[in-house]
Amino acid sequence: MQQFKILLFCFLMVPMGIMAQETEFSKDVKDYLESNGTMKQYEYAYGQLMQMMESRYPKSDVNLKSWTYLEEHEVKALEDIKSRLVPIYKAHFSHEDIKQMAAFYKTEAGVLLNTDRSKMTQVHKDELNSFYNTIVGQKIINNREALTKEISMASEDWSRELYGISMGLLSNG
Template identity: 45%
Template sequence: MQQLKYFLLFLLCIPVFSNAQDKNTTALVGNYLEVNGSMGQYNFAYDELLKMLKGRYPENNSNAEGWKYLKENKTKAVGEMKTLLIPIYETNFTKEDISKMVSFYTSATGKQLLTDRSKMNPAQKEKLNTFYNSEVGKKIIEKQSILGTEISKASEGWSRDLYETALSLLK
């Protein structure tokens, strides 16, 4: 009977442990999406959408609340995109892979790659080649097609929903 209690306690704890790891991995992937420039691109896309809409639907008394909502909810909307991207990376990469990817993009070489690839010095170019010749680099290259398809699908849905929401608020 005592063994049964311990076994049941063990079974109850498994979801807690796996959930904690999932949260850690999710946070790590979220960090990766920030440091690799992905979320910056979605912030830019949101800003560009508002610029485009500003020309078609200038702010006035009838749509002021809609504009207020769109301006105040950028962080939430971009966060929703991050939420769509995280499972794509969790499915295709291990926590260790993501850790290595974060390390690369937070290095001077990774930062220069994102800032201006054409200004990379020879040592940085060598580090970039070393990274892409590593196991995780090869995995990134191998999964480019899958990632591209899945990310495009998520991005298109997010963009479409955002645009439709914006139009409904501004018309």
């Protein structure tokens, strides 16, 4: 009976521990996507799409509900692209790699890399070079081509779906 309880415990609890670890990994990938500036690019893309749609379908009483939906849908759409990118990063990097990558982008050098490279001092540039000379930095460099291709495909799918939803809603009022 005791063996059955131990087996039942392992059967029920081990998968939950694995799922919790995966969830933490996903959370850390999403944190990395925020800290490295990726999500700012998607926010910009969403805004550009809305501007384009507004030039074709100006806000009116007829399409107000559709516009309201699209404006309120931005957070969900951005969460969707993050979720699409998580498996790509998981395929190329370990959880520890992601933590190190996010930590770098939270440093002053990492922040300046995303916000204003012209303000980077030689010290910041040296920090950047040091980071890219680490094992994780080399992994980024070595995976750059595959990452770019996979991220581009995910981004194109996301953009195409978002465009289709926007067109469908706004063209029908």
